[in-house]
Amino acid sequence: MAAGPVATTTVVEPAPTPAITVSGSVGIASDYRFRGVSQTDRQVAVQGGLTLTHESGVYAGIWGSNLAGWGTFGGANLELDLIAGYKAKLSDRATLDVGAIYYVYPGGADTTEFIEPYAKLTGTTGPATLTAGIAYAPKQKALGRWYATGADAAAGTYTDPGDREDNLYLWGDAAIGIAGTPITAKAHVGHSWGNDGLGPNATSLSPTGSYWDWSLGADATWRNLTLGVAWVDTDISDRDAAYLQPSFSKGQDGSGSIAGSTALVTLTAAF
Secondary structure (H helix, E strand, O other), X not given: OOOOOOOOOOOXXXXXXXXXXXXXXXXXXXXXXEOOEEOEOOOOEEEEEEEEEEOOOXXXXXXXXXXXXXXXXXXXXXXXXXXXXXXXXXXXXXXXEEEEEEEEOOOOOOXXXXXXXXXXXXXXXXXXXXXXXXXXXXXXXXXXXXXXXXXXXXXXXXXXXXXXXXXXXXXXXXXXXXXXXXXXXXXXXXXXXXXXOEOOOOOOOOOOOEEEEEEEEEEEEEOOEEEEEEEEEEOOOHHHHHHHOOOOOHHHOOOOOOOOOEEEEEEEEEO
16 A cells, blocks of 8 residues: 655744844934034034944944034034944843944034944833933043134134033933824933033033023834924023124024924835
8 A cells, every 4th residue: 555645844943033134224313403403504504423233232324414614624514423332231121222323524514523332221111212322522632612702713724723621411311202103202301411511612511501492303214204393492692692692693694592302203224
């Protein structure tokens, strides 16, 4: 008697997870606001970045944006952020991320580049993701108080050339997904402490020495595209910024705030 067919089961092994993953994004924004202050003279910014992440949690990346007005130091009018860090999973709902950003301005004026270490703790509960962060830039020339006033900077008269100062930034973020929709509501608040003058290139990481910035908005995601809208503001008034003029203004002519409230629109494609 001939033997009947023998049933066999084929086991498909899952594809191994690569040791290194690559992710990135490109996007366009109606303004590049860094901690509430425009870096593109309240004009459109084109931005993008790339990150390599090792399975151990170590990562490195680069991010860039065009600049204009207050944010520029000549050269390519470009900011490049070189980023490296380590992300550790503390539990199923919490991660700790520590690293540093090196801010580079290709072809720009001397003494513009600086490094800023950071740490942030992120936790999730239900649809909410909460983040608390700290960034501390140690004393560096780029953060110094070389000019006491904007008038000194306009005249090219150094108050304290070669001065080195530090900068501290604390912030908190919240994101809540709205059930049944592709929308995530978002909020941010931060506080900066730094020099109360202008650095070697007539700018400052904390323009008035101490100020708050905040934003409130929402993201809508479809596939790899995210449309974001937000209201961004600071507590830097025209009176607070008067001694920084004409540098701290649209067109750097002493008119038009670059730290006032604005509606910010972004469109980002992730890959």
